[in-house]
Amino acid sequence: xxxxxFLAVFxxxxxxxxxxxxxxxxxxxxxxxxxxxxxxxxxxxxxxxxIGVLIALFLVFSKSSQPKKSxxxxxxxxxxxxxxxxxLLGMMVAYALLLRPIxxxxxxxxxxxxxxxxxxxxxxxxxxxIALTCAGGIWYLVQQVLGIYLRPWPWFLSGGF
Amino acid sequence: MLEGLMIGxxxxxxxxxxxxxxxxxxxxxxIGMLPGLGxxxxxxxxxxxxxxxxxxxxxxxxxxxxxYGAIFGGSTSSILINAPGVAGTVATSxxxxxMARAGKAGKALTIAAVAxxxxxxxxxxxxxxxxxxxxxxxxxxxxxxxxALMVVGLSAIAAFAGNGQVTKALAMTLLGLxxxxxxxxxLFNMPRFTYGMLNLQSGIxxxxxxxxxxxxxxxxxxxxxxxxxxxxxxxxxxxxxxxISKQEAKSIAPVVGRQSVLGFLIGVLPGAGAxxxxxxxxxxxxxxxxxxxxxxxGKGSIKGLAAxxxxxNAACTGSFVPLLTLGIPGSGTTAILLGALIALNVTPGPRxxxxxxxxxxxxxxxxxxxxxxxxxxxxxxxxxxxxxxxVPRAYLIPFILFFTLMGVYIGQNNAxxxxxxxxxxxxxxxxxxxxxxxxxxxxxxxxxxxxxxxFSRSVQLFDGISFLWERPMTGGLLAIAxxxxxxxxxxxxxxxxxxxxxxxx
Numbered sequence: 001x002x003x004x005x006f007l008a009v010f011x012x013x014x015x016x017x018x019x020x021x022x023x024x025x026x027x028x029x030x031x032x033x034x035x036x037x038x039x040x041x042x043x044x045x046x047x048x049x050x051i052g053v054l055i056a057l058f059l060v061f062s063k064s065s066q067p068k069k070s071x072x073x074x075x076x077x078x079x080x081x082x083x084x085x086x087x088l089l090g091m092m093v094a095y096a097l098l099l100r101p102i103x104x105x106x107x108x109x110x111x112x113x114x115x116x117x118x119x120x121x122x123x124x125x126x127x128x129x130i131a132l133t134c135a136g137g138i139w140y141l142v143q144q145v146l147g148i149y150l151r152p153w154p155w156f157l158s159g160g161f
Numbered sequence: 162m163l164e165g166l167m168i169g170x171x172x173x174x175x176x177x178x179x180x181x182x183x184x185x186x187x188x189x190x191x192i193g194m195l196p197g198l199g200x201x202x203x204x205x206x207x208x209x210x211x212x213x214x215x216x217x218x219x220x221x222x223x224x225x226x227x228x229y230g231a232i233f234g235g236s237t238s239s240i241l242i243n244a245p246g247v248a249g250t251v252a253t254s255x256x257x258x259x260m261a262r263a264g265k266a267g268k269a270l271t272i273a274a275v276a277x278x279x280x281x282x283x284x285x286x287x288x289x290x291x292x293x294x295x296x297x298x299x300x301x302x303x304x305x306x307x308x309a310l311m312v313v314g315l316s317a318i319a320a321f322a323g324n325g326q327v328t329k330a331l332a333m334t335l336l337g338l339x340x341x342x343x344x345x346x347x348l349f350n351m352p353r354f355t356y357g358m359l360n361l362q363s364g365i366x367x368x369x370x371x372x373x374x375x376x377x378x379x380x381x382x383x384x385x386x387x388x389x390x391x392x393x394x395x396x397x398x399x400x401x402x403x404x405i406s407k408q409e410a411k412s413i414a415p416v417v418g419r420q421s422v423l424g425f426l427i428g429v430l431p432g433a434g435a436x437x438x439x440x441x442x443x444x445x446x447x448x449x450x451x452x453x454x455x456x457x458x459g460k461g462s463i464k465g466l467a468a469x470x471x472x473x474n475a476a477c478t479g480s481f482v483p484l485l486t487l488g489i490p491g492s493g494t495t496a497i498l499l500g501a502l503i504a505l506n507v508t509p510g511p512r513x514x515x516x517x518x519x520x521x522x523x524x525x526x527x528x529x530x531x532x533x534x535x536x537x538x539x540x541x542x543x544x545x546x547x548x549x550x551x552v553p554r555a556y557l558i559p560f561i562l563f564f565t566l567m568g569v570y571i572g573q574n575n576a577x578x579x580x581x582x583x584x585x586x587x588x589x590x591x592x593x594x595x596x597x598x599x600x601x602x603x604x605x606x607x608x609x610x611x612x613x614x615x616f617s618r619s620v621q622l623f624d625g626i627s628f629l630w631e632r633p634m635t636g637g638l639l640a641i642a643x644x645x646x647x648x649x650x651x652x653x654x655x656x657x658x659x660x661x662x663x664x665x666x
Contacts, residue, residue: 004595011332018339018354026353034349039620041349044613045342052335058328080385088384088562089583095566096579108563115559119384130556138567148571 005060012056019049087118103153108135165514166289169522172218173530181214181223182527186535189230194238194546200231208501217505218520222527224498225481229281229531232435232477233539236273236470237546241266242561244376244568249435249473251603252443254375256458256465263461270543271405272463273470274536276417280471281532283421284428284478289525291482302430305628308615309638310430311608314437316642317444318601320649327649330601333592337605338612340365346610348617360577369569369582370606374599376565377586382593383558405463413467416446424472428479435473435480440604442472478528485509485521 022045034040095111112131121127143150172178185207192203207227211220232249239245240257253273260269302310319330343354344364355361405413420442427438446468447458458465484495486509502509507520514521552560569582589599619628630636 002595003591004597007592007595007597008332011336015335015339021354034351037621038624039617041346041351041353043620044616045339045353048335048338048342052332052339055328055332055335059332062328076386081387082385085381085384088558089381089587092562092566092583093580096576096583099570099579100576112559112563115562116555119555119558121553121555127556134560142567142571149574150571 008056008059012053012060015049015052015056018045019053022046022049084118088115091115091118100151101155103155103157104139104150105135105152106154108138165518165522166526168519169524169526172519172523173222173526178219178222178523178527179530181219182226182531183534183538185223185226185228186230186531186538189227189232190234190237190535190539191230193231193234200228200235203227203231204497204501208497208504211501212504215505217502217507217517218523220501220505221498221520221524222531224501225524225528226531226534228477228498229277229474229528229535232473233274233277233535236277237270240269240273240466241546242376242564243379244561244565245371249439249477250469251371251375251436251600251607252439252469253466253473255443255469255600256460256462258379259459259461260463260466265461267543268405268463269466270546271540272413272466274539274543275405276413276420276467276470277474278532278536279417280421280424280474281478281535282529283418284425284475285525285529285532287422287425287475288478288482288528303632304615304618304622305632305635306638307430308612308619309635309642311437311612311615312642313638313645314441314444315601315605315608315612316645317448318440318604320444320645326596326598327646327653329597331646333597333599333602334605337602337607338609340370340602341606341609342613346613348614360575365581365585365606366569366573366578367607369573369578370585371603372565372569373582373585374589374603376561376568377582378590378593378599380558380561380565381586381590383554383561387554409463413463416464416467417471420446420468420471421475424475425479427472428476429482435476436607438476438479439469439473442468474532481524481528485513485524 022042026042026045027040030040030042091111091114095107098107109128109131112134113127116127116131117124139150139152142148143152173182188207189200189203193200204224204227207224211223214220214223235245235250236253236257239250239254240261243254243258245251245254257269257273260266315334319327319334339354341364343361345352345362352362423445424435424438424442427441428435443458443465446464450458450462450464480495484499499509507513507517566579566582569578570576589602593599620626622628623631628635629639
C-alpha cells in the first residue's frame with residue numbers, strides 16, 4: 001500500500017471514529033432539554049462525518065493522483081538525514097517536558113546549543129554566547145517588556161513546582 | 162463631511178498624533194514578527210498603555226498603528242520562515258515563502274509592503290466615502306448568508322487546490338472542521354470530542370495548529386534534506402534585491418486594484434474580517450490566473466503574494482466600518498478595540514460621526530498616515546530583515562524550532578499544547594510527503610467555529626434547514642459553492658477521458 005492510500009484509510013478510520021462519537025456518544029450524554037432544540041451540539045459534527053465518509057471512500061478507491069516516484073527520488077528519500085530529524089524531535093519533546101520544572105533560560109540555552117551541535121556546529125564558544133544571549137534576551141522581552149510570565153529558573157530557585 | 166474631514170486632518174497631523182502612529186507601527190511590526198503574537202494579543206497588551214494616554218483619539222490612533230504594524234510583521238515571519246503567527250497572513254505564506262526560498266526574499270517583502278500599503282490606502286479612501294452606506298448593506302447579511310459565504314470560501318480553497326487534488330483538499334478541509342469542533346462550542350457550552358482530557362476542553366489553539374501545519378514540517382524538511390537550505394552566492398545577492406521590475410509592477414497592479422476593493426467589502430461584513438478576505442482574494446486571483454504564462458500559484462507567484470496582502474490590509478480597514486458606525490466589532494481585533502473605546506468613555510455607533518467627529522475622522526486619517534509610515538519605515542529595513550535567511554543552517558533550524566515552540570507556549574502557558582504541536586507537526590509532515598495540501602486544513606479549522614455558529618443560529622431561527630431554499634441569497638451562494646467543487650472535478654475527468662481516447666487511437 002502506498003503512503004497516499006494508507007493515509008486515505010487512516011482518514012476513513014478517523015472519520016468513522018468521529019462519526020461514532022457524534023452519533024452515539026455525544027447524543028447519549030445530552031440532557032433532555034437540549035434535545036428539544038432544533039439543533040444539537042452533535043448536529044454539525046454529524047454533517048461533517050457524513051460528508052467525510054463519502055470523501056474518504058472516494059480517496060480509498062480512486063486512482064492515485066501522485067506520479068510514481070522514480071528510483072532516484074526514492075534513493076534521495078532514503079538518504080535523508082533521518083537521524084538528525086529524530087534527534088531534534090526528541091529534543092523538542094524534552095524541551096516541552098522540562099520547560100516548566102527547569103525554567104526558561106536553562107532549557108532554552110540547552111535546546112539551542114544541543115540543536116546546533118546536532119546539526120554540525122563546532123564553534124562552541126560562539127554558539128554558547130549566542131544561545132545564552134538569545135535565551136536571556138527573549139526572556140527579558142517576554143517577561144519584563146510584554147509582561148507575560150515565564151519562569152526563568154528551576155522550581156527550587158523560584159519556589160513551588 | 163468636509164468639515165469633519167478637516168477636523169480629523171488637524172487632529173491627526175499634530176506632532177503628538179504622528180508620534181503615536183509611528184510608535185504604534187514600530188511596536189506592532191517588531192512584536193508581530195514573533196510567531197505566536199498576533200495583532201489581537203499585541204493590542205490587548207497595549208490597551209493599558211493606550212488608556213493611560215487619556216485622549217480617546219490618540220489612544221485609538223496608537224492602537225490602529227499597532228494593528229497595521231502587527232499585520233505587516235506577521236507577513237514577514239510568514240514569508241521568511243513560513244511561520245504565520247496570524248490567521249490573516251496564512252495565505253501570504255503560500256507564495257511568499259516559495260519566493261523567499263528561491264532567493265527573492267527582499268522582493269517578496271517589498272511586494273508585501275507595497276501591496277499592504279495600497280490595500281490599506283484604498284481601504285481608507287473607501288472607508289471615508291462609503292462608511293455610512295456600507296453599514297446598511299452589511300445589515301442585510303444574516304447568519305444564513307454568513308454560513309453560505311463561508312461554505313463558498315471553503316469550496317473555493319479546495320477547488321483551486323490543483324489538478325486531481327480537489328478530493329484531497331476537501332478531505333483536509335473536513336479534517337480542519339473536525340479539529341475545530343474539539344472542545345466546548347460557544348453555543349452549547351458542553352465539551353465535545355475531548356475524550357475526558359481536560360486540556361482539550363478549550364479546544365486546540367489556532368497558533369498550535371498553524372505552527373504544526375507550516376513551520377514544523379518546513380523545519381523538519383530542512384533537517385531531512387540539507388540541500389533545501391543551501392543558498393548560492395547569487396541567491397544571497399538577490400535577497401538584498403528589493404526592486405520590482407516595471408513588468409512585475411504592471412502584472413500586480415490589476416490584482417492590487419481588484420483586491421483592495423474586494424478585501425474592503427469583505428472586511429465590512431461583521432464576522433468576516435481579514436482572514437476570509439485574504440483566502441478569498443488568493444482563490445479569486447488563482448482562478449483568474451489559470452491560463453497565464455506567469456509562475457504558477459503556490460510556487461512563488463508575485464500575484465499570489467500581492468493578492469492576500471492587499472486584501473487583508475483593505476479588510477482590516479473595512480472592519481472599522483461596522484465598529485465605528487454600528488458599534489459592532491467585525492473581528493476579534495476590533496472587538497478588543499471596542500473594549501478599549503468603551504473604557505475611554507466613547508460609545509461607537511451611528512451617533513459617533515455626529516457627536517465626536519474629531520475621533521471618527523482622525524482615526525480614518527491616521528489609518529492612511531499609518532500606512533504611509535509603515536511603508537517608509539519598513540522599506541529601508543527589508544534588506545536587514547531578509548538577512549535572517551543567510552544565517553547558517555545549524556543556527557537557523559534550532560531557532561525556527563525554538564520560535565515555533567515559544568509561539569505556542571507564550572500564548573497558552575501550557576506544556577501539553579507543546580506536545581500537541583509536536584504530534585500534529587509530525588502528522589502534517591507525513592501528509593505532506595503523500596502530497597496532501599495542508600492549507601485547507603488550517604482554513605477549515607479557522608472558519609469551522611464561525612461556520613457552525615452561523616449554521617446553528619440559522620437552524621434555530623428557521624426551526625430547521627428551510628433557510629437553505631427560503632433565502633435566495635443563501636441558496637445562490639450555496640449553488641456557487643457546489644459549482645466550485647464540481648467544475649474542476651468534471652474538467653479533470655474530461656481531460657483524463659480525452660487522454661485515454663487519444664492514447665487508444
